[in-house]
Ligand code: NAD
């Protein structure tokens with residue numbers, strides 16, 4: 001029986017290991033974490049993350065061949081294959097602050113593996129890391145001088161939150177990078193054998209270590225770039241009367257471009273895109289490629305522009321002031337089907353409107369009040385000038401309330417901002433909502449999910465990203 005241990009029981013480690021345990025009943029899989037609270041939650045009926053289908057997979061394997069534990073050293077020392085899936089956030093201090101990946105967690109995981117290993121190990125980079133990280137990890141592991149052979153593999157994860165189980169069940173590809181030596185090839189084969197339990201052979205790609213590491217950063221950069229491209233077009237559509245949905249459809253019909261990931265929005269969020277592009281930018285700068293660095297940086301700048309354009313549109317539509325006006329936020333998570341709020345555009349939109357003294361009422365089916373308060377209280381990092389800006393003042397935060405009902409959030413509001421594309425927002429009773437709101441009543445659809453024409457018939461003034469503007473909005477052009 002192959003013994004697998006995963007360091008890091010987060011959004012990647014938890015679901016990925018649960019699926020490996022399900023598909024490989026002949027393997028023992030233990031997920032370990034330094035956080036006791038996280039492990040306790042994985043062992044409880046309320047898992048620490050919301051992900052469709054995850055409960056079912058965990059229920060089938062937990063206690064059989066899937067275990068969650070805080071005893072890191074025991075399980076690491078017993079394992080044949082160790083996945084490292086710890087967080088790799090952007091550095092906030094010191095050299096490379098605001099861009100470089102913070103590898104503190106990774107390094108401490110590697111040192112612990114070196115300290116406790118008593119037999120040969122395959123160490124798998126599951127976290128997204130800068131290209132050449134494997135070389136640094138090899139150096140750390142080499143300090144264990146008990147004649148142990150460590151093979152490092154890069155096996156980046158491509159799952160998206162909200163569809164993690166589906167993505168893990170049928171991935172577009174599994175990528176494994178390893179050393180081009182007999183030992184390296186043997187390790188690659190051992191990991192291939194794990195995935196081959198359910199992933200067709202032709203979808204398991206093998207490359208050298210650096211290609212695998214860089215492919216992950218490249219894939220996220222390309223995906224984010226598509227969103228910034230369509231969002232840049234959305235601004236031009238609003239200025240010209242074109243409709244971004246029609247433009248995206250026509251563009252995506254070109255088989256060389258394809259239809260996916262072309263939905264204009266209030267901006268992309270999530271823990272990966274911004275962090276990984278900043279990391280790419282830093283790597284380019286360190287390799288003397290400033291033009292390449294500034295090319296990718298622009299993807300983030302357009303994303304920031306899109307978020308502030310949205311805030312400006314809300315304020316300018318309401319006679320250039322939202323002071324004292326209640327604005328309802330429908331959705332706070334960075335996308336539907338997750339409770340994750342990391343880098344969600346909702347944070348920037350709320351902060352922008354609070355800066356203009358709005359009163360905000362938030363409803364999201366999966367995000368708790370505590371989480372929202374924490375997110376809004378967090379100080380915003382200025383990526384170009386890495387010093388922490390002032391956090392929101394307690395007075396501003398008092399202007400925020402959180403409800404467990406969309407109708408309650410919208411009651412007496414002047415406007416509604418749709419910030420997450422939850423399906424339930426498509427079928428709300430907008431007539432009832434309209435009747436409960438102040439007039440004129442506005443809907444600012446940051447995800448283009450509502451039927452704007454129907455809402456206009458009810459009486460709303462509707463702004464949809466990148467769509468032709470209502471006469472009202474045309475008369476009050478937003479200052480970008
Ligand atoms: P996360 O913050 O949800 O989980 C990371 C976990 O690692 C935490 O629970 C933390 O307590 C634990 N940890 C930190 N140091 C540890 C140590 N030394 N030993 C054991 N546990 C430790 O992060 P995540 O979203 O799961 O992301 C993990 C990695 O995967 C990141 O590099 C991320 O870029 C990458 N990734 C994330 C996604 C995603 O959708 N979230 C997708 C693909 C790749």
Ligand code: UDX
Nearest residue numbers: 157158159160161261262263265268269270272334335
């Ligand atoms: C992303 C990558 O898709 C995944 O492969 C990688 O492993 C981790 O990072 P994730 O951040 O979980 O996954 O979700 P994703 O579906 O990529 O969405 C990211 C953000 O882009 C969300 O805020 C989403 O709403 C936004 N988005 C996505 C758009 O605005 N328009 C689109 O067309 C697609």
